[in-house]
Amino acid sequence: MAPSPFLDPGPTSTSNTLALLHLKRDLLVPTVLSSAPPTSADDYAEGKVTNTRFGSFPHSTLLNQPWGTQILASKVDTGSRGSKTKKRKRDGGDTPRCIEEDGEEFKGGKNQTAVTARSGFVHLIPPTPEAWTLSLPHRTQVVYTPDYSYILQRLRARPGDCIIEAGAGSGSFTHAAARAVFNGYPDEEPSISTIEPAQNGTTAPTPKRKKRYGKVYSYEFHAPRAQQLASELRGHGLASIVRVTNRDVYNDGFCLPPLQTSSFSTEAPSTLTPQADCIFLDLPAPWLALKHLTRSALSPSTLHSLSSPSTPSPNPTSNLTTQTPPTPSTFQSPLNPAQPTRLCTFSPCIEQVQRTISTLRHLSWHEIDMVEILHKRLDVRRERVGLAEEGLRGANASAATVEEAVHRLREVDGRAKLFHELQMEAKGEDVEEKEGGEGKKEEGSLRGKSKFKVEAEAARLSKQRRLESIKAKAEERPLFKEGRLLHRTEPELKTHTSYLVFAVLPRAWTKEDEERCQKTWGRGVKDS
Amino acid sequence: MHSYIRPNTYIALRLPSGTLKVLEIIPNTTISIGKFGAFPSNLLLGRPYYLTFELLDKDEGRATTELRVVPASELHAESFAEDHATPAESRDEPAEGGGEFDIVGEDGELIMRSNRLTVDDPSRQKLSMDEIEELKKAGTGSGKEIIAKIMASHMAIDEKTPFSLAKYTLRKSKKYLRRFTALPMDVSLLSQYILEKEAHRVMELREEMLGLIGSWANVHCAASSRVVSSPDGRGMIGGGRWLVVDDTGGMVVAALAERMGILYPEETLDDGDEDLEQEQGQHQVPEDPTKERKLSSGQDGPGQSAAADTGTDVMMVDAPSPEPPQLLSETLQSDRSNPPNRRSDNTAPSSPPKLPSPELPGRASDGSAKETTDHTHQKSRQPRPIKPQMSALTNTLTVIHSNAQPNLGLLKYFSFDATSPVPTHPLYTNLKTLSWLQLLHPSEDASSIEPEVVPDSVLATWKSGKRGTYYRKRRRWERTSRVVKETRAGGFDGLVVASYMEPAAILRACVPLLRGAAMVVVYSPTVEPLVELSDFHSKERRVAYLARQNNGIENGKNGKRNVEEGAENNEEDGGEADSDFPVNPTLLLAPMLQTARARRWQVLPGRTHPMMTSRGGAEGYLFTATRVLPVEGKVEARGRFRAGKKRKVASDATAST
């Protein structure tokens, strides 16, 4: 099985793998590279082509290139779509819309009129969870990099761990989680995408522990979403690392039916437990899922206390739970019994947090902690201020210093004086002319006015000249290092994503465990 | 991995004040939790993490000191009690020392919140300062009388409570103060611990940043990744190799290693209670290198001598065995391939402290290095062939350091000492280190000089000690030259920098060593260095750089490839770093500057709000970018097709970031 391009993209791009065309910051176009030749007259002569606002990219130019290569746009007959591929700077900020427009096209237009694609380029980037998060088809709200980074850090999701994730949504968190727990591809029948590694056997004492493969157990009750995610993951080479289950976790919990394969038919247990080390719940009502995340069957009284007035639950689905309480005989914990289990829930509202935490306390979770992540990106730019910036783009043409201001005031003052004098002169001539003959009047007035006009025109011309000379000078100026270097928060700031609740459930520790431990370790030192 | 508390590993105890006490837990020793008491380490060994224990003293009518597991229901008692309570006034406790004294009923019900006692309404406060001091001391006494006193003197409570005084206890009475929670030593905890204690040592690196660094550097377990040679055959590409510049004492390396699955010594038998028993009965093969270390370092320590009567692993390894445990021979091997530990000569580990103290970096290992070296001289066993140090091909970290030795002291919390590593630790093979001199000017480095090869016939006549030294020198040279060669071959999957050095200078030397699409992540506690670095990659500067480059091409100079400038080229070019272009701005795509901070909340019934104070100091910033391979010969090729490919140079050369 080929390694996932997310985990090991190899040195160059290859066909049938996901690649991202980086157009600009936050704008990446995902495409599955294809070397298939055109099969019909409708196809591009170049085979598969991805069209972007920065030009058209036949996959023949994208394939077998070192990752990170700058790829130049090609002249492709984009037919009637030609007008659409023009660079559209103005809607640069609106990512989702752009993605709709920057898409791949197999079929060319029927129009065979050649249209010259404008020059342009993209960078060819292998997929990473960060890049995927920015480019994935959004089906739900997703967890972005700042949040999932912190969550996975706090959950201590490490290579070899098993992590439960619900609901899977668009799979943003899923990809990051898969990267975190990945420690190899479990051996399995390659045709079946979601088969279990032989984890059931790990509890049997063996001299050297069998390697435990990291795995993501992903649950989503929306069937089309679950299906789409599963098929994406297959395409991404992550099928053996992520098992997607279409299921309502409030009602049905996290234990799974074993995958029926011919190889282990009779011995298969009735249920399969994810043996989770970490849990991430991005659900509207995480507290409703918590009753399934215990180490042992809940007593009826605990179950009752969870739905007691202190944690009222108007959600009708909560009633269903009492109808199917896990009976002790069939109970199987989805948690890894040998490890502390770490949990994170992700909820936008404080009321959800309060309910979740109250339930966590009743279910004896420890280390309960709530945080929110405040993340911001900074823009860095140089700000140029000064009279010398007049008419230049991206600069502030007001006076940079008091001296400059004074200088300018003097100049303006001088010009005003001159102007005034001219005006006076023109008037004076007028008067003169009035006193003169009737015939002369017209002429004189005209003369005076035109002189005034000439001066005004001169002033205008001088401004134009000044601007021109400023512009010419700017060409020579090293603008990239002029001005003051500043940073500010990016224009649009996410001020709230969700509240993150963390908790830890220690291993079960019984009297017998303690007794055995005391036997093993004794007291060691005598009490002094 | 942290399924239970293992002997001779670092653990943290969180005290009621919130303070973390980090210690190496050694069997048969006594652990003190300050003035609140002490208990035998064996009471904690083998127990699960995250439990809160209460110290039950033997003088309170008990035959021995005991630890009681405080059930979660008791830990949450206060909030349960308040589930029905009305919203109350809420203040964060003063940050210092957690001097909050809530008065709760014995059933856990909160009677009076501490802020009533410290509230600045003098009419309600009848306690004198002295009395408050006394109250604080109540932690060491029974507290009852003092509570009675408060009750008597505080009219508010008289007004309010129908309960008898006897029912009240101070929440932070002796009982409460004798609780602690046992936490596993992992990267998140260590970062918290160091940040509280000596933040400057880790460049004030917060946990938030560790997560972001790991994500943006795309660091993950890459043991199965492919490493291939570059098309020109001189370099290599990929394999999950990350380049690191770490001035955080190893915090960054630890965080990356944790994500790669190479931070924790591999443990056999980690599952289930059966395993727990089995492991403890089976000590012939100590899989935990720290055990070995401890054993040899502290032979005269009180803990070790006491080990004799319990039959724990410490004793077992100590005992002479007919067949040497594999680990021992590996250690011998490691010592041969290692330079002798320099510090062991001047740190005088003559009298190891009785209690393990994390404040003495390298103590134990220095001792161990010396001791095991002695073993080498005494026993002349043929070492078993094992993987040489720094020899892993994939899933590796390569640390470039400024001093003769890397400063990775914090790795000791994960049983790894970079100056005398144990071969069983994954970092032994997967962590590579080299100095800037070795990277940039390998020929000038003394360690690059090959020790003379001595023929076997001559070797046979040497004393074993001399022969050992000879082998050690050879191995050291082989290792250094291998790491230098490999690093200079480039093709790394990412670069992570947390350093006080000029970021631009580091990038100038390191970015050419990255494969295309590798991630570059630079951490800085303050924003200014990264603002500058971003400016060096600004669009305007890139345009100017390209213009200059094109002029150069037109004038016939600077004809050489700008892409793939190796460290080699850098030696020539890097010296005369252009002040206008400290870095080649076309090598990085989409530079981004960001910061993140977690804001903590208190969530209690009726009293939910963000914490009112938190740590100030450096905010912490991250610069990220992607290494790219720009098209060669930009403008010269404008509009032309090159090499039969439909390539055309973009006119909007800067449009894409």
Ligand SMILES: C[S@@+](CC[C@H](N)C(=O)[O-])C[C@H]1O[C@@H](n2cnc3c(N)ncnc32)[C@H](O)[C@@H]1O
């Ligand atoms: C906000 S989305 C999760 C987004 C996801 N974390 C990501 O990063 O892409 C929440 C998902 O939970 C699913 N969901 C809601 N209730 C569920 C339930 N009871 N069982 C399983 N999935 C559920 C919804 O269908 C939705 O897709």
